[in-house]
Amino acid sequence: MSDADLFSKLDGACDCKSLLKKHCTKERFDAVKDKKTKFGGTIGDCIKSGCLNLDSGVGIYACDPDAYTVFANVLDEVIKDYHKVDKLDHPEPDMGNFEDPGFGDLDPSGDFIVSTRVRVGRSHDSYGFPPVLSKDQIVKMEGDTKAAFEKFSGELAGKYYPLEGMSREESKQLTADHFLFKDDDRFLRDAGGYNNWPSGRGIFFNNNKTFLVWVNEEDHLRLISMQKGGNLAAVYRRLCQAITTMQNSGLSFAKREGLGYLTFCPSNLGTALRASVHMKVPNLAAKADEFKAICEKYNIQARGIHGEHTESEGGVYDLSNKRRLGLTEYQAVMEMKTGVEEILKREKELEGAKGAKK
Numbered sequence: 001m002s003d004a005d006l007f008s009k010l011d012g013a014c015d016c017k018s019l020l021k022k023h024c025t026k027e028r029f030d031a032v033k034d035k036k037t038k039f040g041g042t043i044g045d046c047i048k049s050g051c052l053n054l055d056s057g058v059g060i061y062a063c064d065p066d067a068y069t070v071f072a073n074v075l076d077e078v079i080k081d082y083h084k085v086d087k088l089d090h091p092e093p094d095m096g097n098f099e100d101p102g103f104g105d106l107d108p109s110g111d112f113i114v115s116t117r118v119r120v121g122r123s124h125d126s127y128g129f130p131p132v133l134s135k136d137q138i139v140k141m142e143g144d145t146k147a148a149f150e151k152f153s154g155e156l157a158g159k160y161y162p163l164e165g166m167s168r169e170e171s172k173q174l175t176a177d178h179f180l181f182k183d184d185d186r187f188l189r190d191a192g193g194y195n196n197w198p199s200g201r202g203i204f205f206n207n208n209k210t211f212l213v214w215v216n217e218e219d220h221l222r223l224i225s226m227q228k229g230g231n232l233a234a235v236y237r238r239l240c241q242a243i244t245t246m247q248n249s250g251l252s253f254a255k256r257e258g259l260g261y262l263t264f265c266p267s268n269l270g271t272a273l274r275a276s277v278h279m280k281v282p283n284l285a286a287k288a289d290e291f292k293a294i295c296e297k298y299n300i301q302a303r304g305i306h307g308e309h310t311e312s313e314g315g316v317y318d319l320s321n322k323r324r325l326g327l328t329e330y331q332a333v334m335e336m337k338t339g340v341e342e343i344l345k346r347e348k349e350l351e352g353a354k355g356a357k358k
């Protein structure tokens, strides 16, 4: 389908509620329809998924880091709307004093928090995103990334497992353990996210599986630190040490002033950080209105435990920072910490009240 045909499909859709539909007006589309990014991408590459999937929430992916400049007339509006900010004035990155972050274990009893995870997305600034990436380029980029992994030492040291050639059993087990990613998202598929799959994709693990890197899942890199229990300090420290090592190994990550770190989907840019706990909150979750209100008050997003758009199981929720743009990395983690502590306090009160009634 040509870029013009894609746009007509979107333009003619009456019940489409995506941010793309809202902000990619005919005027804005016409203003950029003949432009190309320095990686050769077009506005059609960015809007394809949202035009083919009219039920998208966002509907636009950047075809490459340069798209955030060349197609800013559309992308900036989507970003402001999605992240609920008036201005694009994201601060300079600041991970705070991560060696001594001023918080520790959010649930020393171990009764409520099942596991803690903090991840960031990063993009190499010398490569495009999937819509403009050839098989050779994705394989070369994987090579650059693997070279940086060689610099990991101590707790971070581990091994890279390319998806190509991985046995079915191994990949099934890694997915069940919440470690591996899949190729089953139709929005990402139509954005070109699975082009040349599984070439260039893989996963790095440290030896005790508390630090991993997804290579060319949705983003070029997703750096993930996770462990059982609620020790947010240990998880955050490990992630920041890994980010620092990768930056010092010569990799240069795509950023734009006012937008922070750039990612394939505009919903992730800024800090590109999501800090989450899997926490047991059956009593509070049973009071749906109160649960929703407390999450909103503290900017917490609640998800099911198998990732975005999944349901909770046994009262366990994935609770994370909702804000990723317009605040520093340290502030984003602190927001999650504060919200989770409040939710935990309320869950304990409700649990206590139930005990008293018995």
Ligand SMILES: Nc1ncnc2c1ncn2[C@@H]1O[C@H](COP(=O)(O)OP(=O)(O)OP(=O)(O)O)[C@@H](O)[C@H]1O
Binding pocket: 115, 116, 117, 119, 178, 179, 226, 268, 274, 276, 277, 278, 303, 305, 306, 307, 308, 318
């Ligand atoms: N605190 C956590 N403990 C254990 N596993 C987690 C935790 N948070 C997320 N996961 C797991 O990580 C995987 C990826 O989750 P999900 O796709 O929701 O988030 P993400 O990787 O942060 O990316 P995105 O926000 O783009 O969806 C899922 O298998 C999910 O269960």
